[in-house]
Amino acid sequence: xxxxxxxNQAAAFGAKLSKPDVIAAYPITPQTPLVxxxxxxxxxxxxxxxxVEVESEHSALSVLHGAALAGAxxxxxxxxxxxxxxxxxxxxxxxLRLPVVMCxxxxxxxxxxxxxxxxxxxxxxxxxxWIQLYVENNQEVLDTVIQAYxxxxxxxxxxxxxxxLDGFYLSHMAEKVxxxxxxxxxxxxxxxxxxxxxLDPKEPISVDPLTPGGLLTHxxxxxxxxxxxxxxVFEAVDRDFGEIFxxxxxxxxxxxxxxxxxxxxxxxxxxxxxxxxxxDKARERGVKVGFLKLKMFRPFPKEEFRELLEGIDVVGxxxxxxxxxxxxxxxxxxxxxxxxxxxxxxxxxxxxxxGGMDITKGHVGTVIRFLEKIQQTKRVEKEVxxxxxxxxxxxxPLTR
Amino acid sequence: xxxxxxxxxxxLTDKYANKALEEExxxxxxxxxxxxxxxxxxxxxxxxxxxxKIFGKNTILAIPPGCMGGVGVVGYGxxxxxxxxxxxxxxxxxxxMLAGIKRQFNRKxxxxxxxxxxxxxxxADVGFQCLSGAxxxxxxxxxxCYDNEGYxxxxxxxxxxxxxxxWTTTTxxxxxxxxxxQVSKNMPLIMAMHEVxxxxxxxxxxxxxxxxxxxxAAKVEDGLSYIHLFTPCPTGWRxxxxxxxxxxxxxxxxxxxxxxxxxxxKIRFTKKIWFKKPVKEYLKVVGxxxxxxxxxxEEIQKLVDERYDMLKSLAR
Numbered sequence: 151x152x153x154x155x156x157x158n159q160a161a162a163f164g165a166k167l168s169k170p171d172v173i174a175a176y177p178i179t180p181q182t183p184l185v186x187x188x189x190x191x192x193x194x195x196x197x198x199x200x201x202v203e204v205e206s207e208h209s210a211l212s213v214l215h216g217a218a219l220a221g222a223x224x225x226x227x228x229x230x231x232x233x234x235x236x237x238x239x240x241x242x243x244x245x246l247r248l249p250v251v252m253c254x255x256x257x258x259x260x261x262x263x264x265x266x267x268x269x270x271x272x273x274x275x276x277x278x279x280w281i282q283l284y285v286e287n288n289q290e291v292l293d294t295v296i297q298a299y300x301x302x303x304x305x306x307x308x309x310x311x312x313x314x315l316d317g318f319y320l321s322h323m324a325e326k327v328x329x330x331x332x333x334x335x336x337x338x339x340x341x342x343x344x345x346x347x348x349l350d351p352k353e354p355i356s357v358d359p360l361t362p363g364g365l366l367t368h369x370x371x372x373x374x375x376x377x378x379x380x381x382x383v384f385e386a387v388d389r390d391f392g393e394i395f396x397x398x399x400x401x402x403x404x405x406x407x408x409x410x411x412x413x414x415x416x417x418x419x420x421x422x423x424x425x426x427x428x429x430d431k432a433r434e435r436g437v438k439v440g441f442l443k444l445k446m447f448r449p450f451p452k453e454e455f456r457e458l459l460e461g462i463d464v465v466g467x468x469x470x471x472x473x474x475x476x477x478x479x480x481x482x483x484x485x486x487x488x489x490x491x492x493x494x495x496x497x498x499x500x501x502x503x504x505g506g507m508d509i510t511k512g513h514v515g516t517v518i519r520f521l522e523k524i525q526q527t528k529r530v531e532k533e534v535x536x537x538x539x540x541x542x543x544x545x546x547p548l549t550r
Numbered sequence: 551x552x553x554x555x556x557x558x559x560x561x562l563t564d565k566y567a568n569k570a571l572e573e574e575x576x577x578x579x580x581x582x583x584x585x586x587x588x589x590x591x592x593x594x595x596x597x598x599x600x601x602x603k604i605f606g607k608n609t610i611l612a613i614p615p616g617c618m619g620g621v622g623v624v625g626y627g628x629x630x631x632x633x634x635x636x637x638x639x640x641x642x643x644x645x646x647m648l649a650g651i652k653r654q655f656n657r658k659x660x661x662x663x664x665x666x667x668x669x670x671x672x673x674a675d676v677g678f679q680c681l682s683g684a685x686x687x688x689x690x691x692x693x694x695c696y697d698n699e700g701y702x703x704x705x706x707x708x709x710x711x712x713x714x715x716x717w718t719t720t721t722x723x724x725x726x727x728x729x730x731x732q733v734s735k736n737m738p739l740i741m742a743m744h745e746v747x748x749x750x751x752x753x754x755x756x757x758x759x760x761x762x763x764x765x766x767a768a769k770v771e772d773g774l775s776y777i778h779l780f781t782p783c784p785t786g787w788r789x790x791x792x793x794x795x796x797x798x799x800x801x802x803x804x805x806x807x808x809x810x811x812x813x814x815x816k817i818r819f820t821k822k823i824w825f826k827k828p829v830k831e832y833l834k835v836v837g838x839x840x841x842x843x844x845x846x847x848e849e850i851q852k853l854v855d856e857r858y859d860m861l862k863s864l865a866r
Binding site: 171172174200202203204205206208209212213214215216217218219220221222238239242349350351353354355356357358359360361362365 | 607608609610619620622624625626627628629630631632633634635636637638639640642643646647648649650651652653654655656657658662679680682683686687
């Protein structure tokens, strides 16, 4: 069935088709309609789930902790300040190995006061042990929510997953989305069975007692192994999904026109659509440029990047976030450190689209021109470029 | 005449508490490890052992960070401290985690008691928001707050339920400050005002009353039940370890901690105090009040009376 839906609604459809037992959510812009859609589905009887309208995001995730420990498949969603209020149970979701799926409708972090888009919220919690998947369009929102459950609940993984969709750019933009059939989803996604950690009077165990450092170290290592396993498992999940639903997303990183590329762009989220168009345009001019859409930001696909960027002259990373303290975009420095000791291309970091600013064709086109210049001069004069502040790098002056 | 008989009965029942009930409770299996490392004379430990005996094995137990967590009720390493499924919630998400567990068991159609045994810090301070939310949403959970009037596990710091003028390590007694300058948060009354199915205060000195209230809480199916349990702490309150029960009793006999229950916000006293003792008798045996002057004791007497009168005006 084809419908025209916004990103929040696409996420709600994805959740509904995944048949969660317990949903708990607290409204926050731009995620609010997602909660309303899910609540409406429950009220209409289209979705048979316990809906808990909690008093805070902290409680939203906490209710899911309890529910998951009692064996439930769970769903929630949040944004920005809600995510940061959640941080305490957020870290614990992954360290308790609970396969929760949570959409982050990404939004700028305050201050200054802002309710608009940006990936600062989700990117900032990158080291809390979750899997994070960033998506490009509303079809991918829906499909990735379903995939996320398969990934989270895989016995080799058993970790929570964030599906990150750009606030407003996806959450409030309507586009054509194919809604999968329930039978197909049921075939793709078997029911959840919690084997290792659970609260049940029939099999009483102690969950999370005081733990000495040696044992804790053991758990940390296992957790990392689970994250590493997620890389391989996700490839298989995506391939299976493609076979059943006819849509394959190339797993962790989607390469576009990279075969003979000398220059590569790296993007994450909805800006990838714009990059696709501008790479095509540059190709018309004869520039050997391609781009990599990073879908799996956590765990960071180091090995694939090394392979995909082998022999590339120049790499530009567009970040819709900043890394305070490392003074560049976050994906930029992570990619740079992943490439160290392997083929090391010249690299530049482009910060754009903060606080709801658009990343236009002009932005991406200018980035490509800038990378061409680096390729010609074989020098990176400026490593970090603030796209909306440094007008001198623009091919044509900004008209704001 | 009837009143005189009541007074005699009251004196007798208090002296010779319900022996049959005591024996009944004694004979139920203790679901808490004998090896938990509470301080000598710990009031909270007694309260937990009795609660588990009443609720039995079909219980999921939340023990948030605090004294009961610290002494090993949830366990250590690969061991456990209880014979029921037990876990650490976060200090500030106790009621929410319980709600999630209960919702899923309801969904599965399985009956289970979902019980928190939480200190006053996790209840009245940092965990208050989620408890209030769970109460408002009628989450069918059972929440016991063991009130030892402060953060005793971290070493005797003030909490929202620390009483007026009481000494703690963060409300010290000196030239310019004399214990806690504020009155305690009236936590059980706040919970009663949520109009949940069942709220009660209880004391480890009144076993029959406590056990009855636990049984009433267990019967609730349409919302939250909350029991505020008075559990003196010899270590933090500075009194001899053999005085815990005596002090618990004095708190009730002086109206410092009256025993009552509330069904959907309708309050009723469960232990009428016919011969009220002056609060001084309570304060003088508890070390954390040893700095009090006669004037300060008078002031506290007034506060206790006022709070009791207010409660009386609400009770029926």
